[in-house]
Amino acid sequence: MDSLNIRTHRCGEIRKEHVGQTVTLHGWVHNCRDKSQVIFVVLRDRSGIVQATIDETCAQELLLKARSLRLEYTVQIQGVVRARDGVAINKDMDTGEIEILTSSLQILSTTKALPFNIGDKGPEVSQEVRLKYRYLDLRQPTLQRTMRLRHKAALATRTHMDSLGFFEIETPILNRSTPEGARDYIVPSRIHPGKWFALPQSPQIFKQILMVGGMDRYFQICKCFRDEDLRADRQPEFTQIDVELSFTTQDQVIDIANSLIRHVWKSVIDVEVGEIPTITYSEAIERFGVDNPDLRFGMELFDFKAENTEFPFLKAAFERGEIARGIVVKGGGALSNKVIDKNFIPFVRSYKLGGLLWGKYTDKGWVKALSKIEPEILSQIPNVEEGDLVLIGSGPAQHVNTGIGRLRAHVAKTMDIIPKDTYAFCWVTDFPAFEWDEESERFVSVHHPFTKPIDEHIPLMGTDRMGEVLSDAYDIVCNGYEIGGGSIRIHDYELQKKVFTALGLSEEDARDKFGFLLDALQYGAPPHGGLAMGFDRWIMILAGTENIRDVIAFPKTTKAQDLMAESPNTVEDSQLEELYVRNTNDEDSDSDSDS
Structure with a gap:
């Protein structure tokens, strides 16, 4: 050769x-x-x-x-x-x-016969085939451009954070399990039989410990792991930009995040990001039904007050104490009845709504179901014009807000009215600190139990008004995706204990799960706060794709499998034995074994 x-x-x-x-x-x-x-x-x-x-x-x-x-x-x-x-x-x-x-x-x-062609248009094969031959798929010009973009975004992040005085510090991958959020990926310890590590869902506690340790400003581009059900914008292992700083306020954290976003967008795709608006959680729900609104288009929700209607669908709902909300779809009258019946109605049913009340406004007035509702009730529908479509859902408030809020985005995609190459950011603030969990019949943290409640609501904790407590938390949203979130943390030992108690954690449980944080808070912990930003989602938006697998070199499927490496895989019995672990899966274990 x-x-x-x-x-x-x-x-x-x-x-x-x-x-x-x-x-x-x-x-x-x-x-x-x-x-x-x-x-x-x-x-x-x-x-x-x-x-x-x-x-x-x-x-x-x-x-x-x-x-x-x-x-x-x-x-x-x-x-x-x-x-x-x-x-x-x-x-x-x-x-x-x-x-x-x-x-x-x-x-x-040389090469064997190719399973698909390599080219700008991408292969005309299934996602499964592409992932099985990922070493070939990575040669696609589109994927190579995305990997270059990802590198530039990481480099721009590090350069900018360094310019602001942040240290990049690594935190442990082998951690202790704290089963308060999503399911952990757990790792058995050979040296300590019967004990387990967990892969980090986030470096949350360690970055707070770094603040107690006087590191002042920390960031990290880190891997996190969550054993949860997957979708197009989620992976079991993902990358986030993790940030924490001492002696700070919500406004300062937001200003730093804004400056980073502007720097990355300008450096990577030469886009100037202007002022980023802030709305409260309650305003987001009122206007858009969800806390991660897409602001690239209008179509805001309206309340449909029909307590006095005789229309059966609505009358029964209001008698049950439910609500009705809707959207006005400009030009939606051009949509076929089939699209509404076969597309929109099944969509809202997936969000636990019984169906949709809908109608088109024509030169002859209302047609379809809305024509059967009293005119004085219909008159409250805002800004409706000839050629518009109105979609209304009813049910419990949470289901209606979420269902119609998601329908808003679904309709906009169906009608192709979302502007291309536009980046609509907003901050959402004043989140509830706690929400009632029906399954466990107790309050749980909306974000995590280290989030500081706003000062004036602290007395409400542990009372029947605990659901009214707001937190010093904030999310950053772009084009309908939550791309980051954080909070001011609890730095006071007594307040942290009070939050654990309000969440139903005994002092013993709190000590067992978070003892080292509680200890650290007793040694001059500074006021601190920060956020984590989803790096994969950033790249997904920057690259103009809607699937997170398109921006990760070696992604998993929606079944959390790596088709190329064929993982997860079985391991030798001898490996399990030295870890003091036994396989109890009936399909893989010997049913006659008494080990």
């Missing part, structure tokens, strides 16, 4: 100013065209593509070798850069004004 020469350039970097230079390139065969007297080889690496030419002036051996090339062979090409003739210039290629007159060609490795 011929020796490998160090490359002089990347494929996508060569331009007219390199004409006359001898270059050495490495990459994959992206395309190959044999025109009898001349062979064109398009070579690709992560920087882009360039055309190499082998013609009759080249040695016969070189022509024969070029004719043996197949797509995705790995090759080394040496040659002289020359300008293309005017008619041969390809304006669709960054390197379209030049080509490489090849003098040497080496085949570095």
